[in-house]
Amino acid sequence: MEDKLTVPSNLAHQNKRLKALLKKYKHAHHLQNALILLSEQASTVAELTLLYPAIHDILQKYVPSKSFYVVLSNRHTNLLELSYFSDEKDGLAIALNQHNSFNEGATGYVFKQGKTTYFTKQQMQDAANNGLFKALGTPAEHWIGVPVFQEKSIIGVLAAQSYDTKQGYSPQQIQLLEVMSLYLATAIERVKKREQLEAEVKVRTQALTQSNAALNLEVEQRKRALQRQQILFKISELATQAKNIDDVYLQLHEIIKSITYADNLYIALYNKDSGWLSFPYYVDEFKKNPQSRRFSKGYSELVISTEETQLIHPDRAKALIQDGTVQRTSPVPEKQMATSWLGAPLKTSQGVIGLIVCQAYNNKHIFSQDDCELITFVSHQIATVLQTKLANIALKKSHQELEFRVDEKTKELRQANLHLQMQIDERKKIEQQLYHDAHHDSLTGLANRSLFLTQLEKTLQEYHRFVEQHFAVLFIDLDKFKSINDQLGHHAGDQFLISVSKLFSQCIREHDLLARLGGDEFVILLTHLTEPQQAEDVANRIINLMAEPFCFKGSSLQSGASIGITYSNQSYKNTDEIIRDADAAMYYAKNSGRNRYELFHPLLTQAIPEQQSPVLHYLEQLPMNFRSSEIITLDENCQSESLLEAFGEHPILGYTSFDILKKFACDKEQHLNVELQLLQQAYTQTSNANLNVGLLPCSSLLLAHPEFNLFTDALSQCENKTQLCLLFDEQEIRYASATQIENLKQLSLNGYSIGLNNFAKDKCELNLLSEIDFDYLLLSSTFSKRILQQASYDLQLQGVLAITKIKNTKVIAKGPAILNFRALLDKHGLGFFIGKQSALNSSLQPSISHSESLQR
Template sequence: MQHALIQLSEQASNVPELTLLYPAIHKILEAYLPSSNFYVVLENQLTHTLELTYFSDEKDDKSVPLAEEHHFNKGLTGYVFKTGKTQLFTQADILSGHKQDKFKVLGTVCEHWLGVPIFQDKEIMGVMVSQSYHANALFNQSHVELFEVISLYLSTAIERVKKRELLELEVKYRTYALTQSNQALQNEIGQRKQALDRLQILFKISRLATKTEHLSDFYQQIHHILQSITYAENIYICLYDKEAKQLSFPYAVDERISTYRTRPYQKGFTEYVITQRCAQLIDNKRAEELIAQGDIVRTENHSTNSSETSWIGAPLISEGNVIGVIACQSYDHKHTYNSDDVELINFVSQQIANVLQKHLANQALKQSHEKLEKRVKDKTKALQQSNLHLQLQIEERKKIEQQLYHDAHHDALTGLANRSLFLMQLDKQLQQYIRHPQHGFAVLFIDLDNFKAINDNLGHQAGDEFLVEVAQSFSYCIREHDLLARLAGDEFVILLNHLHHPQEAIDVANRIIEIMRVPFCRDGFCIESGASVGITHSHNNYQHTDEIIRDADTAMYQAKKNGRGQCEFFHPLLRQLDMNSGTITQINDTLQPQDLHFNGKAIIAIHNGETQACLVERFWLHPNLGKIQFSQIEKYLSDTQQLIECELNLLTSILTQNNTLQPILLNCNINMLNIGHFTALKRTLMAHLGSSVLCLLFNEEAISRADNQQIQHLNQLQEMGIQIGLNDFAKYRCDLNIVTRCQFDYIVLSPIFSQRLLQQTSHQLQLQGLLAITNSCNSQVIAKGPAILNYQVLLEKHGIALFSSQQDFSASLPDMSESTQIASIR
């Protein structure tokens, strides 16, 4: 059965269309069923009738079930469809049911008939049938189970193939549309290029008119240029003397007429151009029309052998007067001129007229030169505008392509990146991190609280407006190079790049949570929302993006279980969450005192490197997850009493194994100061303290929320000779009011504040305020960071005297030898 399902899944993934899916399923079933007769009937959603989709039978051909009197609704297939249950009939059962009018026998009666309904989302969509005409080919229970399982997955396979068909059709349509668009663009580019080439040639003519000094050279070069862009084998330039009524030909090249002599003004093509004062295009038909109208008169010595079949001419106009004509002609239909040629020769005629005017008088030359420059500028401007128009069209098509890409990778409602783009960028960031681990990153998985209440009470339109506002608010909480995306519904994700410390991700999460505390109001009705944020960091050695999303999602659900409106950093312990109870399995039961260990980190004086104290770190060696910081498992201990016992056992072990007079700084849970636990803490300290100098460190967050009773207990510990310290200070913000709540002996800065201290002036100013308070209270400030000499030197310049290095402090804890670097509670 598993093998058959695997084959079905492969076929659903590979076949290109539905018509090939059913034969593939038939081929799979032939290997497992006693009969090869198989057909599938599906309901038409429009007519609500059963229609044959696939049919293969050894007795009946396809025309039998398709006959009008053999409609499936009346037969065995319709009976299975109506009952929605699997039916296995023998021949006797079929005949009996026919007599009882349960159904009709359609086609050849078989020996055994098996029909299974096909469901989609609990709605029946069709029937899958196999039948046997041989008495010895029986269907047993395993055959029925296989047939039922195949039918369960058939609807899914059909939907997958349908979606693939639709996707392929859409791809073909988009490809065709893009091909047509590109073809049209290529054609337009070709036309623009052709126009550009012609304009460049005309520009050469304009420059030639201003540079040549001799008219003969000018005429000859004009001829060469015209030959490069149109048919100009036969050309002549005529000058008109209005007073003498004569036409002269200073330049002429013709394949049939050897010389052009000066002649009187008559009624030829040239004279017609002069009379009309505009360019003319004349072929045989128009010549006959002009002759019939009397505008053209052929001379007696005109030869029909020399008659031109296509002729164009343009007047040479100077200062409003026609001074000549330029004309081109072809014989024997070698070339037929068109309107473009008319426009071209008209432009050339203007250049010739300008040159002629230049040679008439110096003043006329100057005016002609100015006109020429103006025309050149106009043509250049027109060319530039044409180029600009073409460039705008190209850019517009690029914008369309970019818009299509944007729409495919962004959420239509919020405009944020969608799942596809986010996973693509996350994969790039992951591959970069694998190559360059120094560039850390983090993923924040955000789920909005009470979003359903907004939709239910204010409507879905208000819900959409809320999502848009949330998306805009979230964008204010991140940097420009970070990526904010909407996965689906009220789920958002953020990719934070170039992180130096995981605390930066927590800072972003806290800003988001703070923003979401503001109620969402519409039409006088307000609903308080919120955000639960799950965070995972690149330090977890990820290899695939789905692992990152999974862990961030897991951390987000833990944040919801912890009370919503907060963030949770992912830890491998969360993978052991019991989804029913919401607690960590095996911790309360398997956590034993002998599994809790500790080691020391040296606190040195930066100016000479001498050890001044020891910062003790506590951790649990988990049998599967390895080393886990004790602070990470405190919040998962459901039994507070067990937490207190662990704290006291660790404290006893540290004090009994210490033999140095230098201070030991040890983290302590704030719950130890509660009534009922504080007595046990004092008893333990009095019994094991001895000559040791002990400083109990409490987290900044715990001190900020401590009540008056807990503060009094802190003062009592100091009266007993126990030093008090503030740990992880300025993790979120540098609140100097916390420092003044108690007389602290040590203040340990958070690593992220120590790092930003060297980068940001605002943090340097905050440190100066802290040092002013600690100096007056005789408190010592300790910074954390990597054991780099330059790093420590920079801290010292800002007033930091003590530094917590990464080297184990084996001197004060002699049991931490090189072979045994941790001490455990026995």
């Protein structure tokens, strides 16, 4: 009976033992497989930026590590710097903002202890409360940090965390992390050495390329010498192989063609005794074979008299005519004037017997000094061959008559072919002219409505396929055009339209389209835009050019341009909607004072009751949170967040509903009332939100007397004077009165936070920075972008940073995609940014991909 009971007991013991061995072998297999994969990645990955994601992929197969990061110690600064980061909840922006604080957190604790540490959520909170380290980021349910060693020195920390209470880390998984960390330093060194090796290969490849270039130059020189030698052989063979003098001329022409441009070539012979110049060979696309003439003052005579090769371009031709060296017996049509002329003398032992000339029309070719050397080189040999052949002409007089007839027929056929080609070309020109006339304005030569709408339709369709290819339409109406017609006459009006079209053409790029719709209305299509500011820059250039008076026959009138701008939008389905919105913005610009531009806003097309002011009506229709959403708030870590979800673009970044409300104010008093109401609401919102600082755009009108008293009364409601930074536009402050400047300084002296917006939009004036103590300086998006493009702007930036450092002013770069250039701008000395999230942040944190932020 005891034996029967012992058997099952033994079997159960063996099963338990087998299961333990299986688990052990499985764990060993996981370790081995992970190390093999790590070794493969270290052997194949070319960059460190690719190694860390590969390690992360390996870990996720065996360890809960969706949230995983690696920090390494910087031996120069002794700070832990982030090398790789992936988290389920915290975005990369948070990690980058806190990279200087890793030494104070749990990661730094593991680095100092030098051993693996595992915390649950409660354990980490207890440790933080006990002062072992600071709690950073979103609390995790399970967190483990493993030190990374290189030989016996710790160089960094590998950390993984889980936000799932049921998903912790077993001893086997911890052991796997530890084993991976042991091999991580070796893998990093292998990849670094591979990167260094690739860099050395590139340097050696470049050196080899330079060596090959020098070798190619030597080969090219030898080829040129061989070519010259072959040309001499060909010319020498003409003396014995050519059947007649005409054959000599033709073959000489082919030889010259092989070394330079010679579509138009002639050979002239000079009889010194008779003083006549003849042209036995003449090929030209415009002129027939000229008749012999007496020696006079032409280009050919200049070559013969100087016995030197002459290279003549239009500038030298004018100079020769002006000083009398060259004289023309009859005017030459401009189309038939050579734009480049090259002639070399044919010199023999008896003197100059003629010359050989190559010429080009319509800038088809510009002869160079190399061409001069080549034609001079072959002209001596040509002269010898021609002299030999001409000596035999007297012996073959009968044959010459027959050859002359053949040559005449050949010339007639050539001329007939040339005439036929000219007729074909003329018909093509007529067809092109008909197409041009159908799609262009007859007065100004600009594109007409038909061509503009066709191009706009293509652009709209392209934009719907590729949303990153933004465009803008500018609708332009000339101010006081009727006055010009009435006072100076319609002829003056036509001349004014022609002059305006030329001015507008100077303000756009080659691929942009300028069209005249009719009368005094023009439209511009701007394509391949990266930001709306570019369209505004074009409008400003037009307005500045139109500020000049128009003068006609002693009379002068001042005009201007009212411009409406609409930017590309996915809501546009057809071109009529785009023209309609641009036209609406233009009419608002005209009604707002003319000679200005306005951006389209949906409010421009809303039906508003006549008895109610548009701005008051719009304020009543909007909820309270809309009017406060125009504020950017900054926390103590210099990170921005908005109080509420913004409506439209942010005022710091572009055209906004905040601006349109103030623009729709009927007069100055209403404008001030609206701005004071917005200011009071802003204080209320920031006070309730209990945030550190908010940036609020303000008008310089608030600084004028007596409005300044109303302004300071509104400011008195703020308990913390620095809770709101009052932003004033740099262009308004530049032209502010002395009273306004003194009131602005008084705000700073009274402890209020003030800032300067859109600094250096058109020019950089440092006297404002040195004269007034600003807390914040927001660079314009144009200046922020051009810092990376032109060295002169970087020099201006260094001057700005030098002054703001003394003044303790925070300098902020801004732009629609400024975060894409964050690292580059940081090298220029900029540490604060306002703009849209970068593409990397968007991929890691889709929920905030369209939010606006200030990053450091």
